[in-house]
Amino acid sequence: MKRTIRAAVAAPAAVGLAALVALGLAGCGSGGGDDRSGPGVRIGQYAGFSLFDAPTYAAFGTGLMDRAARDGGFHAERKTVGNGTDLIAGMMSGAVDFGVLPAATVMAVNAKRGAPVLKTVSCTFDGAAIVFVGAAKYEKTRGDDITAYDGGNWGYSKVGSQSEILGKLVADKVGIGWKNQKGIALGPVTAYVPALKTGKVDIIMTDATGAALALEQKAGYVVHNTNGSAEHFAQSAACNGLVTTAAFAKKHPKVVDAVVRTQGEARRKLLDTGSGALLSLMTPDFRKSAADGFPRAWELFAPAVRAADTNPVDVQVKAAVEYARIQGVPNPDPKAIDVGEGR
Incomplete structure (x- = not known):
């Protein structure tokens, strides 16, 4: 395989x-x-x-x-x-x-x-090559509204990673504040899909490969792709x-x-x-x-x-x-x- x-x-x-x-x-x-x-x-x-x-x-x-x-x-x-x-x-x-x-x-x-x-x-x-992926169960009710994830569990790879940094920047940019979110360090990408499916996290910040994996396994959907977009990421x-x-x-x-x-x-x-x-x-x-x-x-x-x-x-x-x-x-x-x- x-x-x-x-x-x-x-x-x-x-x-x-x-x-x-x-x-x-x-x-x-x-x-x-x-x-x-x-x-x-x-x-x-x-x-x-x-x-x-x-x-x-x-x-x-x-x-x-x-x-x-x-x-x-x-x-x-x-x-x-x-x-x-x-x-x-x-x-x-x-x-x-x-x-x-x-x-x-x-x-x-x-x-x-x-x-x-x-x-x-x-x-x-x-x-920063980061994609925000929400749990599949939220696609119809939350769509691409990042603010709908306010107060939820936000998954990233590790403290200090690009995925955590972008989570902080975007949460602050859209007005919900990173301090109000529950950040969870998930480790390797293999942990992302199980975390989305079990409800451990509501949304993850990952690279395009991790996002594609979540989409293929129907664990999540794209909430926001920062690649090529300045909408929520000024840099x-x-x-x-x-x-x-x-x-x-x-x-x-x-x-x-x-x-x-x-x-x-x-x-x-x-x-x-x-x-x-x-x-x-x-x-x-x-x-x-x-x-x-x-x-x-x-x-x-x-x-x-x-x-x-x-x-x-x-x-x-x-x-x-x-x-x-x-x-x-x-x-x-x-x-x-x-x-x-x-x-």
């Missing part, structure tokens, strides 16, 4: 500031150490087939990355990392050259380091995207341009392809292990990807700085986002 892609919203986003301090002080490798035929480029991808890495899977699955590497005189490969902490550690050591992180996380690393060691070179999706344009080290970018600017351009082509292919053909774009390992639920999850996530291509860069940078401040990042530096023309 095929496995469902995991809810990976915590992977790039849940890097605590304490961990960032250690990582930020650990030094930074230049990357690209394998010179078999030009620089060897290692593109990090999260374990569990994260939606955030969909452009990477599509870039390799369609042959776009191989073509770019051949034309650019380098060779590229995917390298799996466990989570955001592992990705940052890999980039710091030079074992990984690229990966997807929220700009707020990049700003946090740079702030703790006291130098711009990481840089976001392309905004690949905007916002919905905050940049998240492809990150590399400042050292690698300085040493291999043409490689950075090629990888960014190729990822952009892959994103557009994903956005322009119908749900029935999406999997044909992906790598064999993705098609084999992550097929279940992907089209529906991508449908929920795609507005955030599309927004990254249409929102002006200055708007993305401003929103990212604001969101970083909300998350407690000290002195977030907008220069952490170094997005050029066509990126």
